[in-house]
Amino acid sequence: DSGPKYDFIIVGGGTSGLVIANRLSENKRVTVAVIEAGDSVFHNHNVTNVAGYGHAFGTHIDWAYETEDQKYAGGSKQIMRAGKAIGGTSTINGMSYTRAQSVQIDAWELFGNKGWNWGSLLPYYQKSEKFEIPSQNQFSRGADYYITYHGETGPLNVGWPIDITNRSMLPTLDQTFNQLGVPYNRDANGGSMVGLTSHPNTVNTKENVREDAARAYYWPYQNRPNLKIITNTFANKIIWANNSHSEAVAIGVEVTTSHGIETIYASKEVILSAGSLKSPVLLELSGIGNPDILRKYDIPVKVNISTVGENLQDQTNNGVHYQGTEFWLGYPTFSVLASANQIYGNNVSNVASYVNSSMVEYAKVVSNSSKGAVQEANILAAFKLQYDLIFESQVPYAEIVLLPIEGMFMSEYWPLLPFSRGSIHIKSANASMPASINPNYFMFKQDLDAQVDVARFIRKAFMTDPLSDLVGDEFAPGVDNLPDDAPTSEWDDWVKSNYRSNFHPVGTASMLPRNRGGVVSPELKVYGTRNVRVVDASVLPFQLCGHLTSTLYAVAEKAADIIKKQYRL
Numbered sequence: 246d247s248g249p250k251y252d253f254i255i256v257g258g259g260t261s262g263l264v265i266a267n268r269l270s271e272n273k274r275v276t277v278a279v280i281e282a283g284d285s286v287f288h289n290h291n292v293t294n295v296a297g298y299g300h301a302f303g304t305h306i307d308w309a310y311e312t313e314d315q316k317y318a319g320g321s322k323q324i325m326r327a328g329k330a331i332g333g334t335s336t337i338n339g340m341s342y343t344r345a346q347s348v349q350i351d352a353w354e355l356f357g358n359k360g361w362n363w364g365s366l367l368p369y370y371q372k373s374e375k376f377e378i379p380s381q382n383q384f385s386r387g388a389d390y391y392i393t394y395h396g397e398t399g400p401l402n403v404g405w406p407i408d409i410t411n412r413s414m415l416p417t418l419d420q421t422f423n424q425l426g427v428p429y430n431r432d433a434n435g436g437s438m439v440g441l442t443s444h445p446n447t448v449n450t451k452e453n454v455r456e457d458a459a460r461a462y463y464w465p466y467q468n469r470p471n472l473k474i475i476t477n478t479f480a481n482k483i484i485w486a487n488n489s490h491s492e493a494v495a496i497g498v499e500v501t502t503s504h505g506i507e508t509i510y511a512s513k514e515v516i517l518s519a520g521s522l523k524s525p526v527l528l529e530l531s532g533i534g535n536p537d538i539l540r541k542y543d544i545p546v547k548v549n550i551s552t553v554g555e556n557l558q559d560q561t562n563n564g565v566h567y568q569g570t571e572f573w574l575g576y577p578t579f580s581v582l583a584s585a586n587q588i589y590g591n592n593v594s595n596v597a598s599y600v601n602s603s604m605v606e607y608a609k610v611v612s613n614s615s616k617g618a619v620q621e622a623n624i625l626a627a628f629k630l631q632y633d634l635i636f637e638s639q640v641p642y643a644e645i646v647l648l649p650i651e652g653m654f655m656s657e658y659w660p661l662l663p664f665s666r667g668s669i670h671i672k673s674a675n676a677s678m679p680a681s682i683n684p685n686y687f688m689f690k691q692d693l694d695a696q697v698d699v700a701r702f703i704r705k706a707f708m709t710d711p712l713s714d715l716v717g718d719e720f721a722p723g724v725d726n727l728p729d730d731a732p733t734s735e736w737d738d739w740v741k742s743n744y745r746s747n748f749h750p751v752g753t754a755s756m757l758p759r760n761r762g763g764v765v766s767p768e769l770k771v772y773g774t775r776n777v778r779v780v781d782a783s784v785l786p787f788q789l790c791g792h793l794t795s796t797l798y799a800v801a802e803k804a805a806d807i808i809k810k811q812y813r814l
């Protein structure tokens with residue numbers, strides 16, 4: 246044991262990992278190391294530029310994970326983006342700050358995660374947040390809020406970009422969507438998300454730069470002597486104690502640096518925060534997972550949890566775009582979060598009964614596709630919950646982002662709660678080899694139908710006064726290419742040839758009771774281990790209707806308190 250030693254090792258200095266690192270190192274008596282494959286992007290203009298969404302894609306700070314061929318979605322592979330930098334994916338994301346519908350978080354507790362509900366998570370959303378009250382000018386352009394939902398003293402700047410699109414935009418959208426039954430929602434961050442809203446972003450308005458996890462949780466604290474970030478260092482696997490305990494005990498992490506392979510030791514815990522497309526892979530490389538998979542690569546089984554890497558849930562994104570009749574400057578922040586009732590109108594009960602009658606079959610397909618690793622009864626229970634959320638609770642069913650930018654009026658959308666379930670698993674015992682990522686996009690007819698139905702709803706919105714005055718020709722998909730009454734198969738083809746990942750993968754190390762397919766406990770501890778946790782998007786058991794970072798910051802804040810309590814820090 247000659248390598249460096251810390252109390253806590255956090256693998257991944259990203260969105261979640263830096264929260265844990267910050268909160269644990271508040272206590273001067275503990276030492277914390279963060280192992281991060283990337284480097285500082287503090288001065289990277291592709292990161293800091295508030296209007297630079299997409300500029301970092303494909304650069305050295307984008308992992309650009311490649312999926313397997315998507316057999317239900319036309320066959321081709323997809324790229325799943327994720328940030329490789331101090332700050333992780335928060336350094337390249339779209340900066341939207343929206344949380345979740347309260348009942349979705351309550352469902353975590355309903356499924357056996359004691360202590361996890363909206364009421365107990367809200368204080369952590371607020372703890373992380375430094376809400377910037379919009380200026381009069383921003384307010385006049387749609388920035389609005391209820392202060393009781395927000396925190397004003399946390400590390401994370403949340404607010405609106407300085408220049409929001411012109412003032413007549415919100416009233417125009419409001420009048421239009423009202424006619425489609427979608428009300429205005431002043432502040433979607435109080436647990437009730439449905440409606441047209443101008444949501445805040447993770448942005449530092451004063452400095453006019455992106456607010457990422459590093460700017461919030463790391464850079465202002467970098468001089469703490471007990472907090473060490475080890476960059477350009479790739480974690481390979483957990484190193485275990487040689488013992489006969491019934492629980493596996495981690496003693497450190499094997500890493501690859503520019504000098505070769507080393508071990509960094511942890512006296513208390515190893516916390517995996519490498520993201521939902523990496524933490525489950527690290528578990529498998531460390532011997533925690535499905536024995537059938539581990540044995541293929543001669544990895545000794547430390548803990549048998551067959552659902553590691555299962556339950557992968559992502560969303561799919563398409564765009565419906567128009568020529569504008571005006572030229573818009575400023576940053577658009579408008580989204581429509583529409584419920585199933587609003588999307589489907591009178592047809593909603595038909596859709597609901599179709600879904601209801603399909604779920605048993607869907608559950609069989611998911612279980613079979615996981616070769617039995619996911620139990621049919623477990624996934625069926627999750628589907629029933631999802632059905633209730635969509636059709637009973639009427640949580641948002643789709644997000645439609647409205648983007649009037651210069652001479653174009655674009656929109657991007659994604660159905661929020663697809664039924665498709667995929668997986669991520671190792672293809673080699675060598676940590677530097679890519680994993681097999683298979684989100685199974687459009688695995689089920691309902692998911693493909695939803696993708697088409699929402700596109701049609703958007704088209705209807707753009708044909709409705711007064712929004713219709715702001716647009717000319719539709720250039721994607723284009724009414725000539727794809728008239729309203731085009732056969733469904735043509736709409737399906739358009740969706741499949743143009744969709745992309747919505748970059749919201751969750752669930753690959755779900756927080757659930759073990760007999761329900763969970764990988765981590767409500768304390769976020771990996772079952773069968775004494776001192777390994779996962780804290781990142783992997784642990785969210787179900788997809789959310791909000792964007793993910795707000796909830797990930799809150800979950801990590803709560804996780805930090807759980808850890809501190811256990812060690813009396």
Ligand code: FDA
Binds near residue numbers: 334523781
């Ligand atoms: P995150 O990816 O942040 O952190 C993982 C860290 O681990 C990274 O720094 C990585 O380099 C490091 N790492 C991985 N493997 C390692 C290894 N073996 N060794 C060492 N380090 C390793 N959300 C939102 O709220 N609003 C939005 O607008 C958007 N938009 C959006 C756009 C795009 C393009 C993407 C890709 C994602 C979004 N999201 C988003 C989603 C959101 O940004 C994302 O879910 C979270 O940032 C994920 O946080 P995690 O903590 O799970 O992992």
